Amino acid sequence: MKIKNKGKWQESFYNIADNEKWLAYLILVPVVILIFFMAYFPAIQSFRFSLMYYNTRLPARAHFVGLNNYIKILKNPLFFEALKRTAYFVLIAVGTILCIALVFSLVLNENFKGRPILRALVMLAWAIPPVVNGFMWKWLLNGDFGFLNGILYQFGLISSYKPWLKDPFAALNWATLTFVWRFTPFVTILLLGALQSIPLELYDSAKVDGAGARSCLWYITLPLLRPMLTIALIIVMIFAFTVFDEIYTLTGLDPATKTLMMYDYELSFEKGRFGLGSALAYIIGIFMFLITYFYIKSIYKEVKH
Amino acid sequence: MIKGKRILLYLCIIIILGWSFIPLYWLILSSIIPQVDLYSIPPHWIPTRITLENFKSILITGKGFRGGIGTTATELIKKGLINSLIVAGTTTLIMAVTAPLVGYVFARLNFPGKNLFFFYIIGMIAVPSWPVLIGLFSEFSKLGLLDTLGGLIILSVAYRMPFDTWFMKGYLDSVPTELEDAARIDGCTLLGAMFKVILPLSLPGLMAVVIISFLFSWNMFMAPLILTYTLKSKPITVTISEFVGQYYAEWNLMSAGALVAIIPPILVALLFQKYIIKGIVGGAIK
Numbered sequence: 001m002k003i004k005n006k007g008k009w010q011e012s013f014y015n016i017a018d019n020e021k022w023l024a025y026l027i028l029v030p031v032v033i034l035i036f037f038m039a040y041f042p043a044i045q046s047f048r049f050s051l052m053y054y055n056t057r058l059p060a061r062a063h064f065v066g067l068n069n070y071i072k073i074l075k076n077p078l079f080f081e082a083l084k085r086t087a088y089f090v091l092i093a094v095g096t097i098l099c100i101a102l103v104f105s106l107v108l109n110e111n112f113k114g115r116p117i118l119r120a121l122v123m124l125a126w127a128i129p130p131v132v133n134g135f136m137w138k139w140l141l142n143g144d145f146g147f148l149n150g151i152l153y154q155f156g157l158i159s160s161y162k163p164w165l166k167d168p169f170a171a172l173n174w175a176t177l178t179f180v181w182r183f184t185p186f187v188t189i190l191l192l193g194a195l196q197s198i199p200l201e202l203y204d205s206a207k208v209d210g211a212g213a214r215s216c217l218w219y220i221t222l223p224l225l226r227p228m229l230t231i232a233l234i235i236v237m238i239f240a241f242t243v244f245d246e247i248y249t250l251t252g253l254d255p256a257t258k259t260l261m262m263y264d265y266e267l268s269f270e271k272g273r274f275g276l277g278s279a280l281a282y283i284i285g286i287f288m289f290l291i292t293y294f295y296i297k298s299i300y301k302e303v304k305h
Numbered sequence: 306m307i308k309g310k311r312i313l314l315y316l317c318i319i320i321i322l323g324w325s326f327i328p329l330y331w332l333i334l335s336s337i338i339p340q341v342d343l344y345s346i347p348p349h350w351i352p353t354r355i356t357l358e359n360f361k362s363i364l365i366t367g368k369g370f371r372g373g374i375g376t377t378a379t380e381l382i383k384k385g386l387i388n389s390l391i392v393a394g395t396t397t398l399i400m401a402v403t404a405p406l407v408g409y410v411f412a413r414l415n416f417p418g419k420n421l422f423f424f425y426i427i428g429m430i431a432v433p434s435w436p437v438l439i440g441l442f443s444e445f446s447k448l449g450l451l452d453t454l455g456g457l458i459i460l461s462v463a464y465r466m467p468f469d470t471w472f473m474k475g476y477l478d479s480v481p482t483e484l485e486d487a488a489r490i491d492g493c494t495l496l497g498a499m500f501k502v503i504l505p506l507s508l509p510g511l512m513a514v515v516i517i518s519f520l521f522s523w524n525m526f527m528a529p530l531i532l533t534y535t536l537k538s539k540p541i542t543v544t545i546s547e548f549v550g551q552y553y554a555e556w557n558l559m560s561a562g563a564l565v566a567i568i569p570p571i572l573v574a575l576l577f578q579k580y581i582i583k584g585i586v587g588g589a590i591k
Contacts, residue, residue: 023495024416027406031466032425038463039429042440049439100324107317118318120578121325127574129524131542132563135549136332139556147331150347161346181328186585193586213310242434245526249546264435269531274439281435292431 050278057272069279079280082263085172086241089259092176093183093240094233100180101187101232106221108188109195119192126185134249137178141165168256175257178246183239187232194228195221234295241288260284335560336360343557359561378548382562384536385544389523390569391454392540396461396522397515400469404514405507407466408473409499413482429467438531445532452533457540460532461522469514472584476510477503513584516577523570541566 050069054062073079108119125133140147143163152158165171202220211219244261251257253266264284268277334352335343336359342349363378411423441460442451450456484506485498493501504511526542533539539547545566549559574581 020414020495021416024410024414024419024422027410028422031403031407032422034459034463035426035429035466037444038441038460039432039437042438042444043432043436045440045443046436049443050436103317104321107314107321110314112314112318118321119582120575122321123574123578123581124329124571125325127520127524127570128567129526129542129545129570131524131526131546132567135545135559135563136328138549139335139560140328140331142556145344145346145348145556147327147348150350154347154350181324185325189582189585193582245542248526248530249549261435268435268439274443278436278439281433281439285433285436288433289431296427296431 046274046278046281049274050282052275054275054278055272056274062275065275069275070283073276073280073283078258078263079260079283082258082260085257086259086261088172089176089179089243090237090240092173093179094236096176096180097184097187097236098229098233100184101191102225102229104184104188105191105195106217108192122185122188124185125182126189128182130182130243130245131249133182134178134246137174137181137246138165138250141174165251171251171254171256175243175247175250178250179240179243182246183236187236190228190232190235191225194225198224230298231295234291234298237291238288238295241284241291260287332560332564335557336564338557340555340557359557360565363558363561363565378558378562380536381544381548382541382565385539385541386565388454388536388538389540389542392457392461392525393519393522395458396465397519399458399462400465400518401511401515403462403466404469404473404518405477405499405504405511407470408477408507409503411470411474412477413485413499413503414495426470427467429463434527438528441528442531450532452535452538454538456532457522457525457529457538460528461518461525465518465521469518472514473507473510476507476513480506509580509583512577512580516573516580517584519573520570520581 051064051066052062053065053068104122108115108122128136141164143149143161143166146161146164148164149158149161153161165174198221203216206216206220242261243259244265247257247259247262248265253262253270258266260280261284264277264280267273267280334348334350337355337357338349338352339354339356339358342352342354363382365379407426411419445451445456450459480503485493485502488498488502489495523540524542525540526546529538529540529543530546533543536544545562548562
């Protein structure tokens, strides 16, 4: 009724502002275009590269080669070594992060003085730029003057300073720790949120029935935490699989820590092999897609519960 | 039993404190004590002499580039800081406006193709970074967006979109509809109800979006590493990684530089941790 008194352009504005369909499209179209040019289009473009011989240093020689790049990558033993490293990295990171974060969140869920301060401190690691985190650990583990050497020497556990990142397997483990340190707070907060949504009455009635702290943890807390643990597990997998920043500063392109991500960086941007790099990128993408698929599926399953 | 539990709890608290703070303490310590104290074996764990020389030489006096290209440390850090502030600040502003709108569309409106649009936006999470970055590099070079702040801003806005949409939708789903129904009956348009009723109610959720967007774009590294190549647009994360390369033996200088880069995100995290916790927890469940 009111609308009739307004001018014509105002009326049409009101029509859009009040029509669910047009309002939705008006808001969504720019977003759709933006995402197309920032994600889907470049992804298609790089798929095209993956079917070409394309070296950015010899752009004139670019030509179509079909699936050759994929075959080349899959036949290369370097790929399998990188895959093994990545799998190890993800496995260790997921296990360690979930265990540590579970303990941290259970502690932070208790009542004690200074809990807000501790919670704030725990969160700090998450806010640090990953690339700086990598540098920080490089310095902590430094062989000449680093923290780890200093503290072990101080307590008489080593008699001379050691280069911790020199052994390839050790370097991979340290790289994993670097990621674990940054990512634990995120999972801690996720789990803490889930813990705090468990109704206290459950524990009260369990206590009335004579349940101890341990059986409370085992029969109430952990089962109710399961949905969030699943979600956390998959989030950690995705992020662990794609770690780049930390390794870039910690060990650079050292073969010891060359995960699939580092290998792809080397191929595409250090060597300019866009064709091979894109093919490898798509192989990584298939892994990522599978993980994400399970993520979205599991979220939907949990939401239904 | 109760006492034993208490002791265990405090033991855990000490371990958590150590785990979270010792690495940072080492970084702070290295930047404020003289190099002699730091490089003694073992180092001085507790600062006896405090010096701000490292910060001064990074932020004010500067030192030449070891490689001889002529960029001083001061330039690297200062330019990087400014670029990061511009990119992260603009991204945050844009997300503050768009995230509630897009979230609102999915939480409240019904229109044909809703699920399709939603999966189009959320599906972006599943598009892995390397294929995109390789494609973006050639796209950006054709569009003249390589090595520009604008390019970085567009990119980080696009990459916040799925998460922020997801989160705002979830948050708005939890806001009861009675109030807006009442507003609608009083003659408010859909958009009017959104701005007058829903937006104020979802302010805590919006804060979470804004803060996490800021941290995301401040901490971004892989994309700028590839898409920028001069100080005109390199953010602090990239300049720090170069800085680390050129002062390879001067750990105290590098620590000071690293601290400068982590102070803004850490301040934001400390000041707004309440919202961040909401954002992380809400984003994952909803």
